[in-house]
Amino acid sequence: VGAIPLLSGMLESDQEPAGFWTAAMNNVWRDNVAVTGSDGWYFQLPGTPISHNMDIYKNTICPVGDRIGEWSRNRCHHLPGSCIRVYLKWFPRKEPCNAESDENPQILFNTTCWEVGKACYNAMKMGSVHNHHMTSVEAKSQDIFIVKFKKAAGVPHGGKWETDYLNIPHIKDSVFCAVLPQNLHKKSSRQSQSVLLPQNEQFLTADSMW
Structure with a gap:
């Protein structure tokens, strides 16, 4: 990570296969x-298309503010990294290219993670994105790791941003298991936390089990 790959034309994410x-x-x-x-899944979402031959769309296509078409019943098994990695940010908006537009809540359904090396869901900076019906078993790090929320028209809280969850739980109907009962005799969990979410910010969790 750093100047050499970027100067050579590579993206930072090109250094790690996904x-x-x-x-x-x-x-x-x-x-x-x-x-x-x-x-x-490695999502590196630019403000405008990365390819220069798509500059004609730079004012109409804005991936960092776009919605997801559909996310349902996807699984990860025994990866060294995370199952879903959002790098660096995803702020879905009703008007993707308008930074002042209202949030457009997105729900990822039925993600299953089995013994991944890091998190089942990993996001550095995130808007109104929600994980429902997630199952994470024996993750080596956190099940969900989020550094920073951002609200479309929010106010700062301690240098961070709160998120408007619109009564949609960030985590709903999900199951997280650090170690399966049949494996207790041969290993223990290395998790420091199951779910790591930002402090001083608003989030909602419902109907889930740990």
Whole structure:
């Protein structure tokens, strides 16, 4: 990570293979399995298209503010990294290219993670994105790791931003298991936390089990 790959024309994410890599969130992801690469899904979402030959769309296509087409029943098994990695940010808005637009809540359904090396869901900076019906078993780090929320028209709280969850739980109907009962005799959990969310910010969790 740093100047050498960036000066050579590579993206930072080019240094780590992923099962699925995209710079455009507005795709349909349904019934896929990632079992290879560092991360299962690596979303590197630019403000405008990365390719210079798409400059004509720079005012109309804004991946960092776009919605997801569909996310349902995707799985990750025994990856060294995270299942879903959002780098660096995803702020879905009703008008993707308008930074002042209202949030456009997105729900990722039925993600399953089995013994991934890092988090089942990993995001550095995130808007109104919600994980429902997630199952994470024996993750080596956190099940969900989020550094910073951002609200579309929010106010700062301690240098961070709160998020307007619109009564949609960030985590709902999900199950997190650090160690399966049949494995207690041979290993213990290395998790420091199951879910790591920002402090001094608003989030909602409902109907889930640990």
